[in-house]
Amino acid sequence: MNDLALDVPALTALTMACFEAAQDDDLDEDTRRAFAAQARRLRAHLVTLVSARFAAGTPAFTACARQVAAANAGLERGRLRLAESAATIQRIDRLLKGLDRLAGVAVRFL
Amino acid sequence: MPRLLVLLLLLLLLAGCAQRDPAPAVLGWQQRFSAASVALGGWFGGLERGERELYLQELAHTGEPVRLRQDGRPTPLASSVFPPAAIRARCEAVALLGEHAERLARLAADQAPDAAATAASTLAGRIGALTAGDPRLGEYAGPVGVLAGLVTGAVVEHQRQQLLDQALHRGGPAVERLLDLIEADLAESVGPLRLTGAAQARDTLISDYNRRRQEEAALPAAQRTSPAERLRELQAIAALSQRVELLRGGAPLRLPAAMRQAYRRLAAVAGGRQPPTPAQQAALRQALDDLQAETAATTALIAPLEDRP
Numbered sequence: 001m002n003d004l005a006l007d008v009p010a011l012t013a014l015t016m017a018c019f020e021a022a023q024d025d026d027l028d029e030d031t032r033r034a035f036a037a038q039a040r041r042l043r044a045h046l047v048t049l050v051s052a053r054f055a056a057g058t059p060a061f062t063a064c065a066r067q068v069a070a071a072n073a074g075l076e077r078g079r080l081r082l083a084e085s086a087a088t089i090q091r092i093d094r095l096l097k098g099l100d101r102l103a104g105v106a107v108r109f110l
Numbered sequence: 111m112p113r114l115l116v117l118l119l120l121l122l123l124l125a126g127c128a129q130r131d132p133a134p135a136v137l138g139w140q141q142r143f144s145a146a147s148v149a150l151g152g153w154f155g156g157l158e159r160g161e162r163e164l165y166l167q168e169l170a171h172t173g174e175p176v177r178l179r180q181d182g183r184p185t186p187l188a189s190s191v192f193p194p195a196a197i198r199a200r201c202e203a204v205a206l207l208g209e210h211a212e213r214l215a216r217l218a219a220d221q222a223p224d225a226a227a228t229a230a231s232t233l234a235g236r237i238g239a240l241t242a243g244d245p246r247l248g249e250y251a252g253p254v255g256v257l258a259g260l261v262t263g264a265v266v267e268h269q270r271q272q273l274l275d276q277a278l279h280r281g282g283p284a285v286e287r288l289l290d291l292i293e294a295d296l297a298e299s300v301g302p303l304r305l306t307g308a309a310q311a312r313d314t315l316i317s318d319y320n321r322r323r324q325e326e327a328a329l330p331a332a333q334r335t336s337p338a339e340r341l342r343e344l345q346a347i348a349a350l351s352q353r354v355e356l357l358r359g360g361a362p363l364r365l366p367a368a369m370r371q372a373y374r375r376l377a378a379v380a381g382g383r384q385p386p387t388p389a390q391q392a393a394l395r396q397a398l399d400d401l402q403a404e405t406a407a408t409t410a411l412i413a414p415l416e417d418r419p
Binding site: 008009011012015016019020022023036039040043046047050051053054055057058060061062064065067068069070071072074075076078079081082085 | 161168191192193195196197199200202203206207209210213214216217269270273276277280281283284285287288291294295298299300302303305306307309310312313316317358
């Protein structure tokens with residue numbers, strides 16, 4: 001992984017320098033064309049390097065994503081528990097409304 | 111004073127009666143963080159399409175035949191340039207970030223403590239009415255109701271605070287680590303590809319433009335490209351030049367940095383024991399504004415090559 005990290009910036013800088021030379025009016029046409037061709041070949045190598053880096057770095061992403069997913073599941077469970085606390089009180093309240101009505105009926109019979 | 115009332119007062123003190131109003135900025139945080147996650151996903155998700163576009167542009171420029179295989183390897187038309195699993199893992203990780211933002215903000219802004227307080231007050235009042243037969247108990251129905259509501263609200267609020275603390279404790283390091291990985295990818299992989307890709311596209315446009323002008327020099331004026339059309343071509347070159355400069359200046363890294371700042375500001379607001387201070391709320395709003403600006407800039411930067419003026 002460290003070798004790849006050193007190659008990519010150097011390759012990028014070289015590729016960019018070649019693209020800029022390809023449009024440098026101080027150079028003759030043939031030289032500019034040569035730089036343009038070299039820039040494209042260098043970029044093709046850069047793509048290959050980056051592709052390899054992507055494959056190498058994927059396990060770290062996957063592991064980290066698992067942790068975030070676990071945290072997300074915990075958040076959802078927590079939010080449901082919180083809603084349940086309020087809902088429980090409301091359920092008891094509805095139960096007592098029923099008892100209210102029963103108490104009112106019972107009083108009339110006393 | 112009845113023992114029930116004393117007990118409720120003690121519970122009130124223990125539970126901490128600081129009712130936390132969800133900062134209005136928290137509610138906007140989730141939307142902006144999620145939008146930023148979508149834009150961030152575009153850095154990775156658009157890589158394959160970007161390489162295919164570059165390949166086709168190159169063919170159009172050189173006039174070379176279309177191939178599915180060249181120089182011993184598949185061309186971007188025949189095969190994925192990047193491992194699909196690698197792209198997918200990054201896009202899914204970024205999507206999880208957005209989901210984390212949504213759930214964190216939802217928990218932080220949850221109205222459950224207030225709903226519980228209201229329900230508890232109503233409940234206590236109803237209990238009081240049922241005990242109205244005893245004059246001593248009946249007298250305390252009103253204040254008991256208020257206190258019960260406050261205590262219940264404080265208890266549920268305390269639950270919420272604990273859940274937020276747990277979420278930030280478990281999720282915070284994972285979110286920060288994920289942003290670290292994303293930043294490294296953008297700095298060392300995606301950024302260089304996008305930069306050199308924009309440079310190649312610009313080189314192609316410039317070469318095409320100069321070649322057409324050379325070819326047209328021998329033609330009568332009426333057969334040459336109009337000034338308006340030439341201007342459109344030059345504007346496309348200018349747009350690519352701007353893109354090159356933005357990418358060279360580290361533009362890819364500003365979005366995850368803004369996301370990190372917004373996340374830390376939310377954690378400071380949501381995880382505090384006291385209601386957020388005006389300074390904390392202002393800092394969160396500033397972080398959200400920065401995040402929105404960087405999201406817009408990133409969306410413009412990762413737009414397909416054909417989206418040119």
